[in-house]
Amino acid sequence: MRDRDIPLGLTFDDVLIIPRRSSLTSRKEVSLKTRFSKNIEIQIPLVSSPMDTVTEEAMAIKMARLGGIGVLHRFTTIERQVEMIKKVKRAENIVIEEPYTISPDATLGEARKLSEKLGVSGFMVVRNGKLEGILSRRDMLFQPNDTLVKQVMTPQERLIVAKGDISIEKAKEILWRHRIEMLPIVDEQWRLKGLITVSDILNKLRYPNSARDRKGRLLVAAAIGVRGDVISHADKLIDAGADALVIDVANGYIDLVINTVKKLKQEFPDIDIVAGNIATKEGAEALATAGADAIRVGIGPGSVCTTRIVAGVGVPQITAIMDSKEGAEPYDVPLIADGGIRYPGDIVKALAAGAESVMIGRLFAGTDESPGKIVLKNGKRFKVYRGMASFYARLARKTREMGEVELDRDIEDYAYTSEGVEAFVEYTGSVEEVVNRLISGVRAGMAYVGARTIRELWERAQFIRITNAGIRESHPHDVHTI
Ligand code: XMP
Numbered sequence: 001m002r003d004r005d006i007p008l009g010l011t012f013d014d015v016l017i018i019p020r021r022s023s024l025t026s027r028k029e030v031s032l033k034t035r036f037s038k039n040i041e042i043q044i045p046l047v048s049s050p051m052d053t054v055t056e057e058a059m060a061i062k063m064a065r066l067g068g069i070g071v072l073h074r075f076t077t078i079e080r081q082v083e084m085i086k087k088v089k090r091a092e093n094i095v096i097e098e099p100y101t102i103s104p105d106a107t108l109g110e111a112r113k114l115s116e117k118l119g120v121s122g123f124m125v126v127r128n129g130k131l132e133g134i135l136s137r138r139d140m141l142f143q144p145n146d147t148l149v150k151q152v153m154t155p156q157e158r159l160i161v162a163k164g165d166i167s168i169e170k171a172k173e174i175l176w177r178h179r180i181e182m183l184p185i186v187d188e189q190w191r192l193k194g195l196i197t198v199s200d201i202l203n204k205l206r207y208p209n210s211a212r213d214r215k216g217r218l219l220v221a222a223a224i225g226v227r228g229d230v231i232s233h234a235d236k237l238i239d240a241g242a243d244a245l246v247i248d249v250a251n252g253y254i255d256l257v258i259n260t261v262k263k264l265k266q267e268f269p270d271i272d273i274v275a276g277n278i279a280t281k282e283g284a285e286a287l288a289t290a291g292a293d294a295i296r297v298g299i300g301p302g303s304v305c306t307t308r309i310v311a312g313v314g315v316p317q318i319t320a321i322m323d324s325k326e327g328a329e330p331y332d333v334p335l336i337a338d339g340g341i342r343y344p345g346d347i348v349k350a351l352a353a354g355a356e357s358v359m360i361g362r363l364f365a366g367t368d369e370s371p372g373k374i375v376l377k378n379g380k381r382f383k384v385y386r387g388m389a390s391f392y393a394r395l396a397r398k399t400r401e402m403g404e405v406e407l408d409r410d411i412e413d414y415a416y417t418s419e420g421v422e423a424f425v426e427y428t429g430s431v432e433e434v435v436n437r438l439i440s441g442v443r444a445g446m447a448y449v450g451a452r453t454i455r456e457l458w459e460r461a462q463f464i465r466i467t468n469a470g471i472r473e474s475h476p477h478d479v480h481t482i
Contacts, residue, residue, distance in 0.1 A: 387420015
């Protein structure tokens with residue numbers, strides 16, 4: 001029997017949060033610490049989307065420095081994904097355990113290529129595991145490509161090194177006293193054991209709120225699919241240092257995803273597995289009982305999503321979060337509200353509805369840290385942002401997998417079955433500024449309801465439904481904004 005009593009689904013614009021008496025004296029008293037997944041704590045409730053126009057290493061590094069976490073996308077080769085994870089894990093590692101090395105017999109041409117690929121400016125010069133010198137950017141300046149590394153490096157006899165364990169304070173003192181940027185750690189036989197750099201120390205001081213693992217390295221998650229050899233793929237990502245794996249598919253309420261969660265948890269019990277996407281209580285329950293450590297909520301709310309238009313399926317995001325919360329809460333599994341965030345106020349609403357963090361694509365896609373170049377259009381600066389189920393994203397994926405593609409039925413089908421669009425988003429500068437703006441709004445929202453923590457926000461927030469007149473009243477109105 002068709003139920004004529006159709007429930008109402010609400011989204012961000014349909015609701016506001018009612019102000020409550022507050023004992024907070026400053027917004028600084030608000031703590032934004034939260035859980036990304038059962039065992040991973042982050043300092044701010046922001047996660048960047050696993051999309052090829054949003055999260056690669058630069059975004060993941062900055063997100064973790066700012067206290068959130070980035071999920072590296074999976075629309076590339078496994079080798080590239082591994083390389084991205086390693087780069088995040090090396091960034092700001094106070095002691096780099098495996099510094100990048102080069103042979104003394106290599107040429108500067110080779111060194112320059114490697115330096116560009118790895119994004120580092122200097123190398124430890126090593127032969128048979130022993131440190132013979134350091135090659136810095138300054139050593140390479142103005143020298144032709146066929147010069148050998150050993151001809152221009154700072155040789156062993158002129159190196160300042162630390163032997164054995166060393167405290168950061170002591171390292172700082174040595175770096176300052178000798179006005180050097182890199183301090184290699186070696187043993188008595190000059191075998192290279194690690195490296196401390198000035199830039200890592202400075203970054204740690206600059207970002208005191210960063211999200212880190214037990215070894216003090218920046219946190220990072222990596223997306224994974226459900227087809228092919230998932231276990232060996234997961235193994236490589238974990239081996240590279242991923243803190244969590246995110247099963248990244250449009251519809252998470254299917255047997256394939258549920259079984260993949262079970263398999264991954266069985267194989268890698270110590271790694272947090274995030275699963276999704278779902279938008280209902282039953283969906284959340286299914287993933288939670290399968291063993292998921294966090295659940296991504298959102299079917300079609302994203303700015304470049306067309307799932308609801310193409311398939312007619314979805315749940316408005318506030319209702320989706322509230323319903324999913326009912327399913328996940330008994331298992332204490334955190335929810336990540338994924339998609340549709342336009343303003344800081346939307347984040348407060350998503351958290352108040354029961355999420356522990358929000359995932360963002362569009363607002364981060366226009367920043368310096370997202371992949372892709374700035375394009376000029378009518379005198380304005382833009383970056384490209386595309387849904388991962390959009391026509392061109394799918395075409396790019398197929399081309400990568402098959403080498404070359406012909407216009408076949410599959411591709412013709414893409415035109416009808418794609419569930420996302422390609423778009424321009426305005427260039428917005430550094431993601432740090434975007435994050436700071438969002439976070440200020442979240443603090444303000446929590447202060448209005450007297451919530452010191454996200455848990456208190458769950459307890460204290462009361463929603464009120466509004467009408468179109470309410471939305472109009474909420475935005476600036478009846479003025480000409482300057
Ligand atoms: P925002 O609104 O932040 O949303 O841009 C980002 C989220 O959108 C989802 N996503 C898609 N959904 N078709 C969809 O229906 C797509 O092609 C697509 N690409 C991304 C994804 O959950 C992301 O985090």
